[in-house]
Amino acid sequence: MKKNNDFPSNGNLRYFIHLDTVRCYAVFMVVFAHIFKIWTWKDATESLFPLGQTGVVLFFVLSGFLITYILLKEPQHKPIAQSFKQFYIRRSLRIFPIYYLFLAICYIANISNVNDYGFALWFYLGNYYIFNHNSWIGEYSHLWTLAVEEQFYLLWPFLVLFLRTRTNALLILFVSVIALASLARFYLLSNGFSYTQAKVFPLANVDFFALGALIALGNIYCQQTVRSSGYPLVVTGLILYYGSYYVFGKMIFYMIGQLSIGLVAAGVIIIALFSQAKEGILHNRMTVHIGKISYGIYLYHNAIVAHYAEIAGYFGIDAGNSYYMKIVISVLFTLIIAELSFWCIEKPCLRIKELFRSP
Structure with a gap:
């Protein structure tokens, strides 16, 4: 790491357009995972194709990257x-308006x-409710991830801003947090807690945010090293x-699997972060826009599927008994509601949010 006095101190922030495309794919992974679980498969293929968990982890790593990057700049x-x-103030204006309107x-x-x-x-204690009752809460179950993010926001800014000129300390912090999450999972699962409880417990998710934070730190200090690590991380993950799936028992597989998904997510985000790709099939105006409205899609989709x-x-x-028509119609309804929400509620709040950007 460079010396502290080399730390960048300007407030100019880049807009990472390819990360909106990552949000697009992440939110659809979650949406389709929930649709498939309700209408088609149950849990038989979930370990082999963890769509929903991968989408959630992508969001967590993204949050860790963006929040840490903003704070360090x-x-x-x-x-x-x-x-x-x-x-x-900026976080509140982005997160609270449609969340509390939806709840109301x-x-x-x-x-x-x-x-x-x-x-x-x-x-934002839905994850603790699930943890304490060891049971999901129907169509509101997905709100546990928003609760974990808000709990992350309570402490993380203090740590990063307090240590922002001490890069080695930040590096140690981020690596320690990754280790802490693995210890938390091990403690929970080896002491009789369920996999549901291990999934929603805050400390068992902080490694994903820390992986994003490491990307942010590396993007500032050793960009070339980070740039070249994207594909190796995906392959390693x-x-x-899949190696642990076929070799180890359920508990060890779960612990290795969670970290593996985090590595894949980190690799995908690094690839997107440094991508020079122009518009095409995988990245275009539509994927970018869906990424922009992904918060609304995530918030509303479960209710729409449940009350289809x-x-x-x-x-x-x-739609009769056609699963395909149910899926198409549910996704269309979700997109329409999220689009209206974005333009009528989120966009005006985002304009206010920009008043609180650092000069």
């Missing part, structure tokens, strides 16, 4: 307290007995995942 002369304030509608109408979960979802029959009936649509 904060001007050195700027007071830390001001950086905290602006960070949390669900609670007022008591859709799928959401009131049974008390205030857990209101305070895949070999570890009522929604389709309201619009006079009859």
Whole structure:
């Protein structure tokens, strides 16, 4: 690592357009995983093709990268307290508006007995509710990932900003956090906790954010090394995942598998980060735009899939017993709602959010 006085101190931030395409694929992996689990397969092929988990991990690694990158690029002369304030205001304007509007509608109408979960979802504690009851919470189960992200935001900015000029300390922190997550999984699974509990526990997910943070640190200090590590990480992750699937028992496979998915996700993000690809089949205006509205897609999709029959009936649509038509119609409804949400709610809030960007 370079010396502390070489640390970049400008507030100019790049827009990584290919990362929006990654968001597009990540959110569709989650959406289709949930659709398939409800309407077609159950859990038989989930270990071989962990679509949903891979999509979630992509989002976690992305968050770790972007948040850490933004924090590290904060001007050195700027007071830390001001950086905290602006960070949390910007995060709140991005995350809270449609989340709380969605919850308010669900609670007022008591859709799928959401009131049974008390205030857990209101305070981003859905993962703790699932952990304490060792049970998923129906169409609201996917909100556990948003809870984990918010819990990550509570502590991470303090650590990164406090250590932002001490690069070796940051490196040690990020690597230690990766080790901590593996220890947390081992402790939980070896002490009688279920795989569901291990999945939603915050400390068992922090390695994904730390992997993203390492990419951010490397992007600033040793860009060429990071650039060349994308494909090796993907290949290494895949070999570890499928190798451990066929060699080890369930517990060891789970522990290695989680880290392996994280390595694959980190590799994919590095490849996208340094991609020079122009518009094509895999990356184009549509994938970028879907990436921009991916938060709404993620938030709304489970409710739309769960209440497909009522929604389709309201619009006079009859897909019969065709899974394909159900999938197409559900995805279209989700995209329409997310698009309306983006332009009517998220976009205005994003304009306000830009007022709090560092000069």
